[in-house]
Amino acid sequence: MASSPETTSPALPPGVKKTAPAPPPSGLHGIVAIPMITAAKQFTRSLWRPSTIVYPYERLEDPSFRGRVAVASGRPIGVGEVWDNYRGVHALNITTCISCNLCAFSCPDTCIEMVSVPTEGGKTKRCPQIDYGKCSFCGFCSDACPEGCLTMTTNYTLTTSRRPEMVYSPQRMYSIYHSKLPMNPIRLERPENEDCILLDQDLCIGCNACARDCPTQCITMIDIPKPEPAPGQKLPKRIWKEPSVNDADCVRCGTCISVCPKECLYWGARP
Amino acid sequence: MSATLYDVAYWISSHLLGALGGLPASSLPGAWGVGATALAWLITAAVVFAASLVNILVLIWWERKLLGRFMDRRGAMHVGFAGLLQNLADGLKLFRKQVFSPREADPLGYYLAPTAYLITSIVLLGFLPVSAGFVAGAVPLSLLLALAIFSFAPLFIFVGSWSSNNKYSLIGGMRTAAQMVAYEIPLLLSVVSVVILSGSFDLGTIVQDQARDGWYGAPLILGLIVFSVAILAEIERIPFDLPEAEAELVEGWNTEYGGILFAMTMMTDYIRSLVGSYLVVLLFLGGWTLPTWGGLGILSSFPLSGILWFQVKTYIVFGVFVWVRAALPRVRTDQLLQIGWRRMLPLSLLNIAIAAGWVLAGWPHLTWPSV
């Protein structure tokens, strides 16, 4: 009756494995030798170096610590170059940020706010400011960043005793960028046939708002011919210009859609 | 070499008081004599208490370190050398906490139970000999007294659990009562076998007999196992820690205790563990003596070597208890009682028969009857 765990009973459908039934009680409740020997084996294995890591003194992400750690359970997988994939505190390169708002748009927790930061030449620029009290480190923002300026580092020590310190200003993330921590190198693959910006020509008034606010300057206003009004028909009051999107440069941030006063731009499949 | 700790303390206090009053230390009159006795008691109690506290700190450290290695981790390691003072820090933290009691609890029983539990356990250390002549108070029949006091605990546990007015505490207290009653009998019966071989109820004599005749753990291996299992149940350690089964009963009978009261119960648990290990060593493993075959006598020739080896043996026995804890799950209530009544009790009776057989065979000078 005792079926070994390897046999498959003919009554069972294919692909089903019957596990071994419970061993009958041995009659002596004192038979505990095998578990005790198993525990003793582990005892001898962990005498020299247990599998735990003395955390504040040894850190897996510490480059100088890498290569040294080998514990009883083998080398932890996180040790080595793959630790670089870790999604920790963000680093922001202010100089390459194009203020496209994509990070703030893509944040599921709405923890990113675009704030003004001064740049060289007395100008200001809008860069993301992250509230780590809300952030869930999902990485959608760094996936969305078209310029690769908002990345995630391996730093995860955010502990603070005051709530305002959880808000990281762009300058603070810029200093993290300069600290040369390993950056998360993963880039999201973009779909090849991404939607592009389309124009409803009947509604456009040629106001130049989209071209003015486009962070990549990929929108140019081109002249369109002023049509001859049909008899009895009045031409619409507008500037006879129309935006043209350079699709190769467009990062699909949607700024033009949001600034358009006439709601004439929209997402659509590439014609 | 037979001066007890109390004798030493009395000698010190009587000379101290005699010097103060200008009286002869050997015959202090009236109230002076009573004072000297009281002072001697105080000194004795303080020494025993301090020794037991130090022992417990080291014992808990030893358990934590051992368990850590069994579990592939490190155990306490930051406070003091290798974490030796971690338990002191934990204890200080508990002592500093607010003492509170549930509103519906019965204050008398609630506060009395841990106190009495602690006191009765520390008293045990007062007359257990730790080496030849090293004993706080010499008591004839010390083995009987030790076992009698050892079995006080369920009463106080039950009082505490009842007074806590908590359902978990109550179930834990009931379990304690059932468990202790079930394991008291195998415990005593396995001790009987030792008494049969030794012929004495005095722990010092039993150890000296073992030094002469060989450790009783060898002829009474069954008794050693039964006694150890029963002691495991008495000191409520895994696999018999049902009164504190934290998975279902939160913290068992001391669920409602916090701060210093919890520290007291915790401390008492370890004092009882220490006493249990002492008893195993004293009764079955030769106490403070070591074999003297060949050149081994040199190991026990230096001063205070008895205390050293006694402690070493005790800690090894406790290490085995820890090993059991690391490897075995907790048994169930009915299984616990079943093991107690249906396995341990017959085994202990069999053990008595074995002991009687050894005596009939002429222990310790075996003269097998020629049939």
Place this chain on the structure above:
Amino acid sequence: MSEMWINMGPQHPMTHGLWNLRVKIDGEVIVDADPEMGFLHRGIEKICEYRLYNEVVTLMDRCCYVAGMSWEHLYMMAAEQALGVEVPERAEYLRVMSAELQRLGSHLMWFAAFVQDLGLMTPFLYGMRDRDLVLDLFQAYTGARMTYEYMRVGGVRNDVPVGFTDRARRVMDWLDQKIGEYEDLCDKSDIFVARTQNIGVLSASDCVNLGVTGPMLRAAGLPRDLRRDRPYSVYPELDFLIPTHEGADVYGRYRVRMEEMRQSIRIVRQTLDYLDRHPGRVLAERVPRFVGAPAPVPGKETYVLRRGYPKGRGFAAIEEPHGEATAYVVNEGAENPYRVKFRSPVMVNISAAKSYLVGYRVSDIPAIMGSVDICVGESDR
């Protein structure tokens, strides 16, 4: 002692989460049980209705915190069906590998918690130690240890890094060896077998009527496993067995889960072989724009939506580590799902608590409820 009710929870060592098991006991014997849920209800289904399709992933990881990948997989399959998105094959293999790694992680976590309920601390730490290796693997290719946010509508976020498959194979070898060690510590111990045998019995017919699924059902002898019975993703191309047991008791559930871990290791090895041989895309080429950023500008939803995306309903069912989990996504052509509904196996398994608790002892409650493998984040959502 007369009968009395005990509240085991919401803060109790046995519950493994925030829920309350009210049991009525007579001495040590249970005579009635009434589980109460809702202490961890976060309204995930409601929040989903306010999120883009991709952003729901962050909720899925928090839905079941020990089986986040399985729930991501479940939701993504339903959402892809609702949106009509095709997934590349390599992404499917990555998803199956993730789901099976997650099953390993979840079962190791279960094992750790279960033996700890029985009073056995040592395998608890072994289980957690070895689960950490699985989490290391997750971290290596998703960047997080528990909240992965790895899957996207139409595939997965990224491919595995260079050298990952070799590391994963080493971890699988290690786990294969360690599962034997767990069995040495548990199966070979009389006390363990005595603690788990013949308690918490729930027969197969009762399981079916009560809706109980997963290892509990398979331990009762009914080999229902959606990976085989209703194959999804690339499971039909993989070779694995469905473990069953006849005891219908706690020991049977333990055996089934141990064997499932072995089968998961087999599956992961097969997927790793595939990943080595077949490079390719991991994210679909045709993905609707609105599943990701940017969000609609307030007041301009109509223009963002002018395309008239297709409507649809998506339904997916997977064999989660805890049992049968289904997701139902209603897409009404907006960029947020109209309604998302999840079936949590744990909720149903807990709802049957009275059937497998009554008649056993208070000491059995941790063992029985531990064998159910409770994850409250999933059941309360």
Place this chain on the structure above:
Amino acid sequence: MRPKDVVPEMQRTFPDSVLEASDRQGILARVRIEPRAILPICRWLRDVAGFCHCSLVAGIDWVETREVLYHLWSDEMKVYLELFAILPSDDPHIDSVGEVWRGALWHERETWDLVGIRFDHHPDLRRLFMPEGYQYHPLLKSLELHEPEELEVKARHV
């Protein structure tokens, strides 16, 4: 019974109660039924058609109406069947299927709690997730997510 026979057989047995049936990807069929006939149909589905397992009971709020969904699973045919009924929004109620599949009881409690569909003859129709005394049904579209509100939560156990 073969999977393709289920829906025709259902329509033949309950000509008045099975209103429409459509194919669904991944599901055997999506069958709309008359709410009054839920119990006989479910009994028939369990006893004759072999749908032994009630996987899910869910509700969807379509503002004017409410939809209640049942997902059933058959171990012999290995398919899911989706039953649904449209209930009026002002008084949505339907018979409980708890006596057919006991596993549906908690799903019905959840549906009552979150979508506000009342299940008649349910033995224990308490709220499941929300506290007793909570006056909303959270998954209704009328409850906006960002609405700050004062909740008066009664203690569950007194």
